[in-house]
Amino acid sequence: MSxxxxxxxxxxxxxxxxxxxxxxxEPKNVVSEQFRTVRTNIEFSSIDKEIxxxxxxxxxxxxxxxxxxxxxxxxxxxxxxxxxFVDADLRRPTLHTTFGLTNxxxxxxxxxxxxxxxxxxxxxxxxxxxxxxxxxIPPNPAELLNSNRMKxxxxxxxxxxxxxxxxxxxxxxxxxxxxLAANVDGVVLVVRQGVAQRVAVKRSKELxxxxxxxxxxxxxxxxxxxxxxxxxxxxEK
Ligand SMILES: Nc1ncnc2c1ncn2[C@@H]1O[C@H](COP(=O)(O)OP(=O)(O)OP(=O)(O)O)[C@@H](O)[C@H]1O
Ligand SMILES: [Mg+2]
Numbered sequence: 001m002s003x004x005x006x007x008x009x010x011x012x013x014x015x016x017x018x019x020x021x022x023x024x025x026e027p028k029n030v031v032s033e034q035f036r037t038v039r040t041n042i043e044f045s046s047i048d049k050e051i052x053x054x055x056x057x058x059x060x061x062x063x064x065x066x067x068x069x070x071x072x073x074x075x076x077x078x079x080x081x082x083x084x085f086v087d088a089d090l091r092r093p094t095l096h097t098t099f100g101l102t103n104x105x106x107x108x109x110x111x112x113x114x115x116x117x118x119x120x121x122x123x124x125x126x127x128x129x130x131x132x133x134x135x136x137i138p139p140n141p142a143e144l145l146n147s148n149r150m151k152x153x154x155x156x157x158x159x160x161x162x163x164x165x166x167x168x169x170x171x172x173x174x175x176x177x178x179x180l181a182a183n184v185d186g187v188v189l190v191v192r193q194g195v196a197q198r199v200a201v202k203r204s205k206e207l208x209x210x211x212x213x214x215x216x217x218x219x220x221x222x223x224x225x226x227x228x229x230x231x232x233x234x235x236e237k
Contacts, residue, residue, distance in 0.1 A: 020067055020098045023074040024126050035071045038219055039079070042072070045216040046186055052158045053184040055088070055166040056219070057177045059200035063192035064221035066094045066167050073165040077129035081162040084121065086132045088166040088180060090141035093134030095167060099124050106135025110153060111144040117153060130161070141169075146179040154183060171204040181213035192221045 023032045042054070056069035066089070073085040086107055087095035096103035101122060109115050110132070117132065124131045138144055157164050166184065168177045181187045187208060191201055208215050 021070060021074060023071040023078070027078065032071075032075070035068075036075050038068070038072050039075045042186070042188060042216055046214075049185065049214075051163070051186045051216075052161075053154055053164045053166070054186045054188065054216075055168050055177070055180060055184050056188050056190055057168050057181070057204075058170050058190040058192070059172050059196055059204040060170050061092070061173070063170070063190050063196060064219075065089075065170070065190050066098065068188075068190050068219050068221060069165055069167040070095065070098055073163075074126055074129060076163055076165075077126050080128060082128055082130075082160075084130050084132065084157055084161040084164045085124075086157075086164060086166050087134040088145060088168045088176075090134050090138055090144065090176070091169050091174065093137070095131060096133040099131055099133075101131070101133055103133045103135065106133035107153075108135035108138045108141075108144060110135070111147060111149050112138060114149060117157065142174060142176045142179065145176045150180075151183055171207055172200060178207050178211055178213075181208055182211035185214060186216045187213045188216050188219055190219045190221055193223050195222075 022029055023035050026032060042051070056065050056072070058065050070085065073083050077083045085095065087093045088107055090108055093103065093106075095101075096106075101124075105115070105120050107120075110117050110120055120135075121130050121132050123129075144150065154164065166180065168180055171177045189201070189204060189208075205215065
């Protein structure tokens with residue numbers, strides 16, 4: 001779904017109605033305000049250490065990783081930060097659909113063919129926001145994401161951008177994210193209310209601890225959608 005293809009009446013532009021980038025389409029919407037709160041809380045959760053690379057993950061599928069990471073990345077770009085948003089979910093990628101882009105080349109191309117990322121990255125419709133789509137789905141995502149090429153890619157983009165946000169697969173089903181979590185400055189766990197199991201969240205935390213990942217906090221997604229407050233942010237307890 002592209003950002004601009006479904007510009008209907010403003011009042012219907014909500015995530016529940018299929019508009020993924022509410023922060024871009026309706027910056028004044030209450031949900032966009034919630035995403036700005038998420039952004040601020042993430043910033044406050046790491047005062048002493050500058051966060052340059054950040055990933056959003058969850059225990060299981062469909063908890064809202066892609067929605068939350070894309071919208072929070074947009075709010076940073078709107079704040080004037082030079083942001084790179086990367087689809088590192090090489091299994092169920094969605095960034096290209098959300099931004100209405102083709103996906104013939106992307107992160108998998110950079111990692112598999114050692115292609116220079118400058119020829120792959122693309123400007124989005126949002127000022128200050130550059131994106132890298134997943135590229136074709138590879139047979140060996142975990143291996144690619146665990147490679148030295150991935151580490152070198154992150155080091156290179158850190159020099160060029162203020163912030164790099166990664167959308168990744170869920171923690172419990174595959175090893176991709178645990179590996180990546182060890183190589184980024186911060187991890188945010190998206191927890192969908194009514195869907196995420198307490199035991200699964202606990203296990204995710206253990207997996208992150210195992211690799212000494214820097215868990216910054218939790219985004220509680222879908223908290224009370226009827227009130228329009230779809231997003232909340234909680235600290236680790
Ligand atoms: N707060 C919300 N209110 C309503 N719908 C939501 C909300 N958050 C996410 N969704 C919807 O739930 C679905 C899954 O969201 P999303 O794709 O962001 O999850 P994901 O964790 O990235 O999934 P996957 O595990 O497949 O990568 C999407 O259709 C999205 O629009
Ligand atoms: Mg996703």
